[in-house]
Amino acid sequence: MINIMLSHKSIRAFKNDDIPxxxxxxxxxxxxxxxxxxxxQAYSIIVTSEKEQKNKLWQAHFKQSMVLEAPLHLTFCADFxxxxxxxxxxxxxxxxxxxxxxxxxxIDALLVSQNIVLAAEAEGLGICYLGTATYNAHLxxxxxxxxxxxxxxxxxxxxxxxxxxxxxxxxxxEGVVHTExxxxxxxxxxxxxxxxxxxxxxxxxxxxINQKETLAQIFxxxxxxxxxxxxxxxxxxxxxxxxxxxxxE
Amino acid sequence: MINIMLSHKSIRAFKNDDIPxxxxxxxxxxxxxxxxxxxxQAYSIIVTSEKEQKNKLWQAHFKQSMVLEAPLHLTFCADFxxxxxxxxxxxxxxxxxxxxxxxxxxIDALLVSQNIVLAAEAEGLGICYLGTATYNAHLxxxxxxxxxxxxxxxxxxxxxxxxxxxxxxxxxxEGVVHTExxxxxxxxxxxxxxxxxxxxxxxxxxxxINQKETLAQIFxxxxxxxxxxxxxxxxxxxxxxxxxxxxxE
Numbered sequence: 282m283i284n285i286m287l288s289h290k291s292i293r294a295f296k297n298d299d300i301p302x303x304x305x306x307x308x309x310x311x312x313x314x315x316x317x318x319x320x321x322q323a324y325s326i327i328v329t330s331e332k333e334q335k336n337k338l339w340q341a342h343f344k345q346s347m348v349l350e351a352p353l354h355l356t357f358c359a360d361f362x363x364x365x366x367x368x369x370x371x372x373x374x375x376x377x378x379x380x381x382x383x384x385x386x387x388i389d390a391l392l393v394s395q396n397i398v399l400a401a402e403a404e405g406l407g408i409c410y411l412g413t414a415t416y417n418a419h420l421x422x423x424x425x426x427x428x429x430x431x432x433x434x435x436x437x438x439x440x441x442x443x444x445x446x447x448x449x450x451x452x453x454x455e456g457v458v459h460t461e462x463x464x465x466x467x468x469x470x471x472x473x474x475x476x477x478x479x480x481x482x483x484x485x486x487x488x489x490i491n492q493k494e495t496l497a498q499i500f501x502x503x504x505x506x507x508x509x510x511x512x513x514x515x516x517x518x519x520x521x522x523x524x525x526x527x528x529x530e
Numbered sequence: 531m532i533n534i535m536l537s538h539k540s541i542r543a544f545k546n547d548d549i550p551x552x553x554x555x556x557x558x559x560x561x562x563x564x565x566x567x568x569x570x571q572a573y574s575i576i577v578t579s580e581k582e583q584k585n586k587l588w589q590a591h592f593k594q595s596m597v598l599e600a601p602l603h604l605t606f607c608a609d610f611x612x613x614x615x616x617x618x619x620x621x622x623x624x625x626x627x628x629x630x631x632x633x634x635x636x637i638d639a640l641l642v643s644q645n646i647v648l649a650a651e652a653e654g655l656g657i658c659y660l661g662t663a664t665y666n667a668h669l670x671x672x673x674x675x676x677x678x679x680x681x682x683x684x685x686x687x688x689x690x691x692x693x694x695x696x697x698x699x700x701x702x703x704e705g706v707v708h709t710e711x712x713x714x715x716x717x718x719x720x721x722x723x724x725x726x727x728x729x730x731x732x733x734x735x736x737x738x739i740n741q742k743e744t745l746a747q748i749f750x751x752x753x754x755x756x757x758x759x760x761x762x763x764x765x766x767x768x769x770x771x772x773x774x775x776x777x778x779e
Binding site: 282283285287291307309310311312313314315316318320321322324325326327329330334362363364366367368371372373374376377379380381382384387391394395396398403404408409410412415416426427428434435450451452454456457459461462463465466471474475494495496497498501502504505506507510513515517518530 | 538577620641707747759
């Protein structure tokens with residue numbers, strides 16, 4: 282199992298082969314055994330394979346080509362709609378239209394997504410998460426016809442890999458693990474923790490292409506700049522509220 | 531791999547045996563291979579094993595006995611502190627003090643948590659998630675001395691199982707999976723999807739003990755009532771803001 286994790290890499294190019302329905306069912310069955318708060322399973326998974334729907338999702342996901350190429354697309358949603366419907370037809374008053382319920386449901390959906398990713402990889406499939414699921418959640422809601430109390434939190438594409446990229450780097454464990462208490466980072470820690478990433482051949486190339494002095498500048502000024510983060514913050518918060526999850530008092 | 535998922539159950543009673551450090555390192559190494567936005571790894575994992583710290587965590591987690599019993603306790607945090615510190619010492623202006631960055635970091639932390647859970651289970655350990663991590667995040671921040679831009683999103687206890695409970699029920703796949711578009715639930719769907727759960731022997735006992743007519747009433751009125759959800763919603767939102775993640779414009 283750990284070997285499958287250790288060889289994980291995101292796959293962005295896929296063969297034409299469809300994923301047999303039986304295999305998908307097996308992966309979904311394994312995935313949905315993930316832990317969930319109170320065994321409520323406050324999530325939904327939308328499976329997309331039709332060309333027209335995939336085309337719409339491709340546009341919402343900033344036209345990343347892997348969305349069109351992959352035979353399957355899964356959208357993981359925080360979902361308190363089903364549970365609330367259950368309450369209503371069982372003479373109970375649901376109280377899940379608030380931020381805690383949204384976040385609890387998001388946790389459920391994200392744990393299931395990672396279970397499904399590992400199940401898929403164990404079966405020889407490749408996957409890639411799409412960070413754009415939260416950026417354009419309001420478009421996904423329209424395309425997938427999500428009712429109130431359902432909000433997308435993550436999307437993956439999956440299929441049979443048509444590429445075999447190398448492993449990407451990770452920070453050393455001391456960079457992300459703390460013992461007993463959080464030990465904040467002084468400049469020497471940062472130097473040590475980021476040394477491998479900063480000295481990659483790929484980093485040198487990025488600096489040249491982007492004409493920047495440091496890799497951190499490429500992240501903070503080009504890839505994930507403050508203005509974009511603020512714009513998408515307001516939009517995602519609005520989406521969460523529009524879907525009915527902000528009745529906190 | 532899928533077999534390990536299919537046999538997953540939460541473990542709440544643990545043997546006295548410590549987890550060898552070498553095994554923990556192996557699990558953490560496998561776990562931290564999980565996908566992460568832009569390979570930023572915007573999370574931290576706090577490992578607790580000292581008695582005094584565990585005692586404080588036990589109180590914050592509503593005195594659930596498994597917190598004292600388990601040899602190890604992991605707190606998974608959304609963390610943009612380290613990345614921002616990196617930016618600062620590398621002449622870049624970090625822009626990660628907003629809600630989107632918090633949520634992105636939460637996704638990173640939750641995917642890693644589930645990877646670690648599966649790695650631990652593959653190595654014969656048992657785990658249990660603690661839903662209370664979001665309820666009392668402000669207390670965890672104090673106990674673990676988390677700086678700004680670090681917020682707990684999930685906690686697990688782990689150790690060698692001292693119990694072997696049966697599998698818990700799950701909704702049928704048709705209850706959580708949608709094809710192409712979300713298909714909302716009519717009353718007959720709810721009856722079918724919840725039939726197994728409602729007909730469990732355990733459910734009958736719960737109804738008797740709680741003197742309720744339906745299982746949904748036990749959830750909505752006793753276990754996860756609206757008042758509690760609202761209270762914890764406001765508190766978690768305040769914690770997210772207090773930790774500096776609400777500068778959205």
